[in-house]
Amino acid sequence: MSSMTTPTEIPEVPAAEPHRWSYRHTRLVRVSHWINVVCMTILLMSGLQIFNAHPALYWGERSIFEHPILSLGAKQTATGEGIGVTTLFGHEFGTTGVLGLSRDGSGDLAARGFPAWATIPSQQGLAMGRRWHFFFAWLFVINGLIYALSALASGHLLRDLIPSREDLRHFGRSVWDHMRFRFPKGEAAKRYNVLQKISYFIVVFALGPLIILTGLTMSPRLDAGFPLLLDVFGGRQSARTIHFICAFTFLAFVLIHVFMVLVSGVWNNLRSMITGWYTVDQPGEPHE
Amino acid sequence: MSETGNLNRRGFLARVASSLGALLLGGCDRLSESHWFPRILGSAEVVNKRAQSAVTRAQSMAREYTEADLSPNFKSNGTDYPNDAKYQALAANHFVDWRLEVGGLVARPARLSLAELRALPSRTQITRHDCVEGWSCIGKWKGVPLAALLDRVGPLPQARYVMFFCADPMEGAENKYYESIDLAGAYHPQTILAYEMNDHVLPIPYGAPLRLRDERQLGYKMAKYIMRIELVDSFAHIRGGRGGYWEDNGYEWYAGI
Numbered sequence: 293m294s295s296m297t298t299p300t301e302i303p304e305v306p307a308a309e310p311h312r313w314s315y316r317h318t319r320l321v322r323v324s325h326w327i328n329v330v331c332m333t334i335l336l337m338s339g340l341q342i343f344n345a346h347p348a349l350y351w352g353e354r355s356i357f358e359h360p361i362l363s364l365g366a367k368q369t370a371t372g373e374g375i376g377v378t379t380l381f382g383h384e385f386g387t388t389g390v391l392g393l394s395r396d397g398s399g400d401l402a403a404r405g406f407p408a409w410a411t412i413p414s415q416q417g418l419a420m421g422r423r424w425h426f427f428f429a430w431l432f433v434i435n436g437l438i439y440a441l442s443a444l445a446s447g448h449l450l451r452d453l454i455p456s457r458e459d460l461r462h463f464g465r466s467v468w469d470h471m472r473f474r475f476p477k478g479e480a481a482k483r484y485n486v487l488q489k490i491s492y493f494i495v496v497f498a499l500g501p502l503i504i505l506t507g508l509t510m511s512p513r514l515d516a517g518f519p520l521l522l523d524v525f526g527g528r529q530s531a532r533t534i535h536f537i538c539a540f541t542f543l544a545f546v547l548i549h550v551f552m553v554l555v556s557g558v559w560n561n562l563r564s565m566i567t568g569w570y571t572v573d574q575p576g577e578p579h580e
Numbered sequence: 581m582s583e584t585g586n587l588n589r590r591g592f593l594a595r596v597a598s599s600l601g602a603l604l605l606g607g608c609d610r611l612s613e614s615h616w617f618p619r620i621l622g623s624a625e626v627v628n629k630r631a632q633s634a635v636t637r638a639q640s641m642a643r644e645y646t647e648a649d650l651s652p653n654f655k656s657n658g659t660d661y662p663n664d665a666k667y668q669a670l671a672a673n674h675f676v677d678w679r680l681e682v683g684g685l686v687a688r689p690a691r692l693s694l695a696e697l698r699a700l701p702s703r704t705q706i707t708r709h710d711c712v713e714g715w716s717c718i719g720k721w722k723g724v725p726l727a728a729l730l731d732r733v734g735p736l737p738q739a740r741y742v743m744f745f746c747a748d749p750m751e752g753a754e755n756k757y758y759e760s761i762d763l764a765g766a767y768h769p770q771t772i773l774a775y776e777m778n779d780h781v782l783p784i785p786y787g788a789p790l791r792l793r794d795e796r797q798l799g800y801k802m803a804k805y806i807m808r809i810e811l812v813d814s815f816a817h818i819r820g821g822r823g824g825y826w827e828d829n830g831y832e833w834y835a836g837i
Binding site for chain 2: 333357
C-alpha cells in the first residue's frame, strides 16, 4: 500500500518487529476518518435534538398530524401515571424511560422524543441544536468532499473501494467467513475485503450524498431554487423522513463497523487508523 | 490471550466508551452554555445565507400547490389569541378601527385601514408553511404584496430592513413579537401581507388582521398580528438587537434553512 502515500509521509517502521508491518491508511484517510467520527456523533445527537422539537415523521409534502408514520409521545394512564408511547404505522409500543417519556437532567420524568443522554444539548433546546447541527454539517460536507475528491484523484477509490470481479466472485465466501468471525490473514488482510469495499462505497457515495440532499430539501429557500429536490424525494416531509432513516442507517453501519473493529484485532485496527501502520501475522515466513 | 484477559479488556473498552460518552455530553452542554462557543457555531448561519443566496436566484419562487393539497388541519403555532387588551378590543370590533402604521425610513409614512389594504393590488398563493420545529402545512393566502405597500410609502435609500411589530405579548406585556426581513426578501413577489386564509377572513389564531407570508423562510419569520411596519437601516439598537423575538432567543436571523 506504499503506493498510496508519498515517501516523505511514511514514518519509520517500528523497530523490533515480530510481525510484518504494512502502511495501511494514508494520512488523509486517517484524518478525515476521525473528523468524521466527531461530525457524525454530533450530527446524530444534535439531529435528535432537532427531531425532538416535533417528534413525528410524515410522508409527502405536508404533515397530516393525525397520521404520522412514526411518533414519540407521552400519555397518561387511567391511574394518572405517565407513559412513553412510540407509534409506528399506527401500532403503539410502550417505551417509557427511553422514547416519548424519559428522565431529564434532574431525574424527573419528562415528555420528550429521544432521551437527554442521546441529544446535544442534553436539555430541550431547538435553537442550540440547530447551531451544532449546521456547523458540523458544513464540516462533514467539506471533510467528505476532500476525502471523496482525493480518493478519486489518488486512485484510492478505484484500487481500494470499488470491488473487482475477483472480489465479487468471493462475495458469498466472504459473507460466510464474516459470520464465523474468520477474517482475512496475511497479504489479504492488508486490503479491504469485498464486504468492506461494498459497505464503505455505499456509505460514502450513496448514504452520504442522500443524507445531505434530504437535509437540504428541508430548506424552504433551496426548495424554491431547486424544486426538483421536492420531486425526487416526494416532498419536504418525505425528505425529513428519509433523512431520519439515513441517520439510523449510518448509526447501524457505525455499530457494525465498531463491532468488526473490536473482533478483528482492536489494537491493530486502532493503531492503523491512528498511525497508519498495521501488522500482518505471517507465521512460518521469514521476516524481511 | 487468556479468557480473563479478554473479559478485562472488554470491560475496559466498555468503560472507556461510556466515559467518552459522558465526557462528550457534559462537554457539549458546557460549551453550549458558554458565551463564546455558540458564536463560533453560529458562524454557520452566515455561510448558509451566503451559500444559499449564491446557488439560488434572488427571485426564485417557492412552489405553489393546488386546492387539493390544502392541509385539513393547519397548525396554528405560537400565539393563538394575543393577551393584550388593545388588541382584543380591536378584534371585538372586527378590526374596523385597526390601522397599519408604516413608518421609519420612508418618504411618505402611512396609516392604512384593512379596507385600504384590500384596495391595493392583491396576490393569492397556495404555499407550504415550514415550521422550524420540522412540520409543514399547506394553506391558501391572499394579501397585498409587500412590494406594493413599499412603493406607496417610498423607502429612503438608506433603508435596509423591514421590521414588523406585532400585538402578541411573549414574555411580559412589553416584550411583544417582532420580526425583520431584508429589502430583497421584501420585494419578492411571494412576500405578501395576508388578510385572507383559505378564502376566509384571516382567523385570529393565524394572525388577524394581517400577517406576513415570506414563503422562502421558516414560519417564525412570518409575523402575525402586525400593528406597525418600520423601515430601518439597522436593527442592532432595537430590542435584543438580533432582529426578531426568536432571534433574540438564539434562533438564526436567516431562516432559509
